[in-house]
Amino acid sequence: MTIHVINPNSSAHVTQGIDRAVAPMRAASPVPIVCHGxxxxxxxxxxxxxxxGVVAPLLARAAMLEAEASAFVVACYSDPGLAALREQSARPVLGIAEASILTAMSLGQRFGIVSILSRxxxxxMRYxxxxxxxxxxxxxxPLELGVAELADEDRTFARLQEVGTALRDGDGADVLILGCAGMTAFRAALEDVLALPVVEPCQAATAMAIGRVxxxxTRQEKTGCD
Incomplete structure (x- = not known):
């Protein structure tokens, strides 16, 4: 059985970043964690x-993995197909946006989201x-950087510092969420610079998946009472 983390875009760079972000969690997981593009x-x-547009292929990929799955993580900050996959699958299904917001609310009173683009x-906001x-x-x-532009690490981190500072000092955020799976590499460094908790959504959702597994x-264990 396996926790399947599915990145609904076709970027190998993003999928590799997600895999690196969740790698430290493998030691704590009772089952393997596999990342897919x-x-x-x-x-x-x-x-x-x-x-x-990605909902139908996402559902099809998950259906192929269902028999060996312990849980699914939808690794896109828009949580595409989350409700549909929960309806389709008998396994726990976590979305990284939902999981990151729930995690952020356990770390602070007011959370700020760092988006890629204004649009x-x-x-x-709807979510x-x-x-x-x-x-x-x-x-x-927003950073006003597209997903592909996030690969420029120097430029991206500079913008993350600017936007994160504005969310902290201007908006009163006491915890930040990285609002794209393409930002996985920057969580620790941004946390150090801003002195605030920073939630990386793929890690948050994978941690919840591990907890659900x-x-x-515990439900499957047979216990007796005196």
Whole structure:
């Protein structure tokens, strides 16, 4: 059995970054953790059309993995197909946006989201609103860098520092969320620079998946009472 982390875009660079981000968690997991890309997806998921377009191939890939799956993680910050995959699968299904928000609320009172682009923010606002936690959101600010541009580490980290500082000092965020799976490499360094907790969503969702697998094992154990 395996926790399958599915990146719904076709970028090998992003999938490799996700794999590196969750690698330290493998020692704590009762089952293997395997990261996948989605060849049918775009190089980066940056629009609502991209989000909608990857749902069908994502569901098809998950169906192929269902028999050997312990849990699924949808590794895109728009959580594409999350509800549909939960309906389709008998396994726990975690979305990185939902998991990161829940994790952030356990680390601070008001969270800030670092988005890739301005056009990402309306999608995030709809999601935060649907979760009913708008009063815990300090702000959502964009880097104005596309997914492919995140590979320029110097430029990306400079923008992360600028935007993260604005969320902390201007918006009052006391915990930050990296709002794209392409930002995995920067969590620790940004946390050090800003002196705030920084949530990397793929790690947050994978940690929840590990917890769900462990919880399921307790249900399967036969226990006796005196």
């Amino acid at each position: 989605l060849a049918e997806g775009p190089p980066g998921i940056e629009t609502q059309a991209h989000v909608d 990402s923010i309306p999608r995030h 935060v609103g649907a979760m009913g936690v708008m009063d815990r959101l300090a702000g959502d600010r 462990a919880l399921e094992r």
